[in-house]
Amino acid sequence: MLSNNFPIDEDACLSLELKGEPLEMIRDRVAFLSDKQLTDYADQLRPFLFDEQEVALILNARSIIPSLLDSYTRQQSRVGGLTEF
Secondary structure, three states: OOOOOOOOOHHHHHHOOOOOOHHHHHHHHHHOOOHHHHHHHHHHHHHHOOOHHHHHHHHOHHHHHHHHHHHHHHHHHHHOOOOOO
16 A cells, blocks of 8 residues: 555544554554564465565565655655644
8 A cells, every 4th residue: 555655544543543653653563573473474465465476575574664654755745645643
């Protein structure tokens, strides 16, 4: 969703009682995923993925997600769509 620049769903964040900036929460959460957790997630999702490149995205999430977040932030800043909660 980040790569397609979908806006953050404010109502969803509020209903989950998320406090703080959603993108930073994502960045923080991904930073603390262990290699084992990423491997487990990849194995669990493998039956639902179309090819092994998608598995690689999961396995490399700690480097890919921050890059997507930075790109998303730049894009949203250009169109004025980035908000904080």
